[in-house]
Amino acid sequence: MISDAKEIKVIFYGLLCFEQVFKKMLDQAVLIRSDNTTAVYDIEKWKAKESLIERIKQVFLPSEKTSTVNHNNPHPGQTELNDRFTLETVQIQRLHNE
Known part of the structure; x- marks a missing residue:
């Protein structure tokens, strides 16, 4: 069950990367x-109930602005507010380390 939830999150994060294309x-x-x-079946079931993008925002993205630090940034100390890519990268790394 835990691996299904992780797989769903990874699929959602992949979809978020292509949000503008979609x-x-x-x-x-x-x-x-x-x-x-x-995991794929669970995503397909949600199709009839609600928009996938809205589901992603509700479940996985924080509703308030959060401060994240980009660890790959050559300028340490520079903080990015609500940078979705950085936030997703940090969250995916946490998933990978669990």
């Missing part, structure tokens, strides 16, 4: 390839 697409279908069929 908004410009004429077709609104996305093929998700994963070896975890349970």
